[in-house]
Amino acid sequence: MSATATPLRSRRRPPSAAGASSLLLGHGRLPRVLAGTALAVLTAVWLLPFVWAVATSLQSEQDAASPGLSPVKGALTTEAYRHILERGNVTVWAFNSFLIAGLVTLITVVVSTLAAYGFSRGTFRGRRVLLALTLAAILVPPQMLIVPLFEQMLLFNLVDTYAAVILPQVVAPMMVFILRRFFDAVPRELEDAARVDGASELRVFLSVVLPLSRPIVAAVAIFVFIGAWNNFLWPFIVTNDPDLMTLPVGLATVKDAFGIQYAQSMASALLAALPLIVVFLFFQRRIVDSVATTGLGGS
């Protein structure tokens, strides 16, 4: 981990850090030492579960199941990882997770961006009603819809298909709201110039508006992807076939003939954790920004 992350450190140190430090802590030594200690303790507590999991995953099952406070109880071995990869389930689920989260993100972003732009600029009839409905829908927790949605999938004969996992996840009123706020703040002059030049509305959108909105679209995409990647409830409800399950659902549902084996369960947990952590190490700034902008509802 540290090997991949080292270059980030030198590049990513916020330029404001030194200034902020003097603002918050002043120039006294004591606050600085106290803050440093608190930070170190919190970080240790937050990293401890990872450390313990990594250590357990590198033990043989016998060593993992022997008591003791030290996480390393015997010789290190990658046996657990080999078992997991040989069985192949985790690979299938990871593939499904990528496919599903990818398609959910693609469809959500396309559909929401178009709609947000339409809501922001359009003057067509029914716009206000549709917009009001969309905003009101932000209050609806999707979790309350699992029963009627499952019934709907029964009706469409889609239970145990990728389509059933993906489609209900692409409705994201919150993302429409965030994107619309962004578009509202973009000056219209550029678009109007293009319109005068005779460009079609789609062309105006694709070649004038979209290039300006790349950061917010990226933020929304990242946010939607993380949400879909980690979504549990709906994929859990609508997939029973283990070949269609995502990582979180498969790991929680499908069991092993041998029963619980701690080294292997830690190994599979860490393998499942890896993709997004790696992505984070590479796109730290982007992801942080996307959470901040979308999480705050664009404000």
Next chain:
Amino acid sequence: MFTHPSAPPPTPASGAGAALTRRRLLRHGTAAAGAVLAAGPLSGCASPAAADASALSVWDLFQGGDGMLMDDMIKAVSAGPEGFEVQRTILDWGPSYYTKLAMSAAGGRASDVAIMHLSRLAGYAPGGLLDPFDLDLLAEFGVRRQDFAPAVWARTQHDSTVFAIPLDVHPFIVFYDKEAADKAGLLDSSGELAPMGSPDALLDAGKALAEATGQKGILFGHVTDTAQTWRQFAALYAQTGAAFSLPDGGPPRIDVDAAVRVVTFMQQLFDGRTNPNNLDYYGALAGFLGGRGGMVMLGEWELPTLKKSGIPLGAAPFPQVFDKPAVYTDSHAFVLPHQKNPDPARRRRAHRYVAEMVKQSLTWASAGHIPAYQPVLAEPQYAALDPQSSYAGAAEVAVLDPPNWFAGAGSNFQNRMCQPLQSALLGNTSAEKAVRQMVREADALLRQPNPVA
């Protein structure tokens, strides 16, 4: 991985375990992606059949010892001359398994074969969640109705259609330390546990065993368990000869006097001195393994664990202390979860798989289960299994949960019956109050509209 890179042999891959090959992954994944992207969002895609057209998908809830034996059996049947590829999926025992089973059947893309406790059949067959077996087809593969004990076979049907083929009968029994039991004078001339015949005899046996071990007599783990006290109660209640049924709309038909007699006896038996009343499941198991008791009341499925301990192990059907011989049991059975468009050839293969599997039940018996397929019981190898053969008779007097959609193994019903019984055993409530509470709980469940009728 179970890949055969060169010269694929005519025998199919030994597909036990939920193994997926890279080839399958890719085929499956790209097909699905293509379907979603090209054919539009509403096209369904990638059914299990598309993943691997030939593999039979089977579901069960066996982990640990049972799980590995199931693997062995699947390997054995799939390796035969006309073997087949089997993709096995294991889910968590209990409500999570039964929920997924029902949801997959409702969705119409369920597995080809699944394991179900017979006590749960009433929650699945009437609601159209199971497809019936074709008995002629099974007969073709050498399995007929007369091969099963009538007490068990009677529970495989709904509206006189057969929906389940039992693999085993697994009673709630007693295990005992042969040396301690001998010292306590509880063995008959053949070295088996002598019949009890009365409540007092079992109470005395507990005292004698406590004396013989110098510790406790009879161990029973039930604290926070969601089935154990119900098993114990149901075993004893059935012996009183009183009826217990669960008619929709309520109230439950239960003989309250007999139930109070049973709970009072349970309180006497687990008095906290001779026989502890506050053990949990693993506490009782560990206690018996550690020699802290002469007898333990458990399901026979714990046999492999107990056998490994080296204790001179005896086993017997749950002792008859009231008027009528009866043993509380359940049965793992094969069912065909509902599929919307079953492929006849696949269905045929599913039948053959079930037939081959019940014929393999000698392997299954090594876990302690009594094979439901009786020709196996007649084999000399089975008679040689010790102590399994000492409780094989339990199948003849099998009593299962009263049939209703909400009852059976791993159900909310058993859980709710256990709460008052646990309180009674822990001394927090009287036998009368506990029974009244049980009646109330059962009544509340019965007054819910029946969702499968």
Next chain:
Amino acid sequence: MTTTAPAGADAVSGPAPERTGGLRRRGLGRIGRRGGRTSHGPGLVFVLPFSLVFAVFLVWPILHGLWMSFTDSSLALRDTTFVGFDNYAEAFGDPDVWSSLGNTVVFTALSSVPLVLIALAMALLVHSGIAGQWVWRLAFFAPYLLPVTVVTLIWTWLYQPELGLANQFLDTLGVGPVGWLSDESVAMWSIAALTVWWTVGFNFLLYLAALQSLPSTSYEAAALDGAGAWRRLWSITLPQLRRTTALVAMLQILASLKVFDQIYILTKGGPNGSTRPVLEYVYDVGFTGYRLGYASAVSYLFFALVIVVSLVQLRLFRQED
């Protein structure tokens, strides 16, 4: 990127992004222009795809769920009949509905408070500029990126009664083992602790973003006044974070009310129903118990709770402004 091509069909065949297919592009373009003739701006077409999925996968289920709550709809394959308000009457008299709603509220309280306070503390500490920014950020935010099952697998192991880190640690202190997930009085706390570890990173980032956008002028004034670090924290930083705190608390409470995943995986709502949130009760009665109609009614009670909480919060939020 604006094109100077004359109006007409050729206008769209310029250097357009490759992503859209030719047919579709032309079609959309024409419709867009037709809308543009009456009023400059994108037409209904832009909103149509969203409206479609919105109608089918959100509006329809909302209405259909409402309808189902008045029927005896079942998971089993049989006919459905209208039962009026029976399901609601039953739900109001069902102690499990109330206890699961209660558990949901308890979880929300137990998790939201530390999730806001610890996030704030983390953000303040990190913002103080102590070297090693990426380490702190990674440590605090990384758990948020984990799928729920990864979190529960790791914590099941930490909470494991005989071998887990938590009890091994207590053992060295000479304190008896704790049934982290099996003791009715402890289980909800254990789940809240896990949830804090898992999701605090999100709130942490929101706070960090807010801190980074605070104006520095007031600090400079305070520095001139010679105010100490504590004074500056209490009288400048925290007051400026009030709006953020209100927002973070609001998002957090709404998120906590929707708890299902980690509780379902860890305890299935046990021991003895003591951790079962209302969404799990919906799952239990609807799917495990087949009673989809009744589960829909319980869903609507849950919805009512969410709406009430949202409105109360919005009101408080408005007053803050």
